[in-house]
Amino acid sequence: MAFWFENKDTEEEIQVVGPMDPHGLALLEHIRTGQAQWFDYFYHGSKVPSMTLCSSMYLEPSDAQIEVVKRTVALCRGKILDIGAGGGFAALILQDSGMDVTALDISTYCVKAMESIGVNNCVIGDIREYKESKYDTLILLDSVLGCAGSIEGISILLKHLSTLLLDGGQILLHDGMVESGVRVFEWSGYFQYKHYLGESFQWCNISADKLTEIAGQIGLDVTLPYEDDIEGRYLARLVFS
Numbered sequence: 469m470a471f472w473f474e475n476k477d478t479e480e481e482i483q484v485v486g487p488m489d490p491h492g493l494a495l496l497e498h499i500r501t502g503q504a505q506w507f508d509y510f511y512h513g514s515k516v517p518s519m520t521l522c523s524s525m526y527l528e529p530s531d532a533q534i535e536v537v538k539r540t541v542a543l544c545r546g547k548i549l550d551i552g553a554g555g556g557f558a559a560l561i562l563q564d565s566g567m568d569v570t571a572l573d574i575s576t577y578c579v580k581a582m583e584s585i586g587v588n589n590c591v592i593g594d595i596r597e598y599k600e601s602k603y604d605t606l607i608l609l610d611s612v613l614g615c616a617g618s619i620e621g622i623s624i625l626l627k628h629l630s631t632l633l634l635d636g637g638q639i640l641l642h643d644g645m646v647e648s649g650v651r652v653f654e655w656s657g658y659f660q661y662k663h664y665l666g667e668s669f670q671w672c673n674i675s676a677d678k679l680t681e682i683a684g685q686i687g688l689d690v691t692l693p694y695e696d697d698i699e700g701r702y703l704a705r706l707v708f709s
């Protein structure tokens with residue numbers, strides 16, 4: 469793979485890490501220093517950062533993020549798995565509400581970040597392969613479903629998630645980020661934080677109507693307890709018919 473970036477910020481040698489680790493390392497450094505950290509996202513083939521992201525987005529949620537979490541918490545019940553839990557703020561809210569929550573993330577550094585803010589039950593793992601336990605509620609906030617990488621991948625991931633559900637279980641997911649009229653947005657690229665360069669990854673965002681179509685093909689009914697105006701984002705609840 470060709471890397472286009474220049475290592476401007478540091479004299480340290482570039483270190484290749486897991487796809488999500490630059491994000492996790494930035495969160496961990498934010499918690500350690502109390503200072504917001506910035507990391508870049510490069511679309512595949514781009515010579516300049518396509519986006520610069522701030523660790524605060526995952527540790528100091530905005531009012532809109534809090535609103536989504538509150539609505540999710542109101543629907544949660546039983547044994548809960550927070551998938552792609554990131555900085556762990558949603559898991560902490562669930563834990564502080566007395567709920568039985570486990571926070572899972574593929575990045576070791578995200579898990580260290582969650583542990584350091586006080587999330588009790590954390591697991592490092594790739595949801596696409598995870599099968600350690602079954603749950604009453606699976607939550608995927610802030611487009612985590614996209615880790616499936618493609619529209620076919622989302623179908624496979626939904627089938628896999630349905631095997632992790634206890635009888636009567638539910639999946640709650642927050643997705644969107646597709647332009648009006650666009651139903652599927654597949655993209656690939658990589659993150660960089662300081663001298664840490666993430667391996668490339670693929671992601672996929674889908675509209676609520678496309679999700680309803682795909683989920684229906686595997687027997688899952690979709691309702692939308694909440695839709696917001698920002699980039700067509702929605703909270704969806706999936707249950708077996």
Ligand SMILES: C[S@@+](CC[C@H](N)C(=O)[O-])C[C@H]1O[C@@H](n2cnc3c(N)ncnc32)[C@H](O)[C@@H]1O
Binds near residue numbers: 553556575596608611
């Ligand atoms: C956009 S962030 C969302 C974080 C958090 N859910 C939130 O609402 O702030 C996506 C998270 O998913 C994690 N992730 C990506 N692919 C994953 C996978 N295959 N299995 C588990 N976690 C994954 C990333 O490490 C990252 O923390």
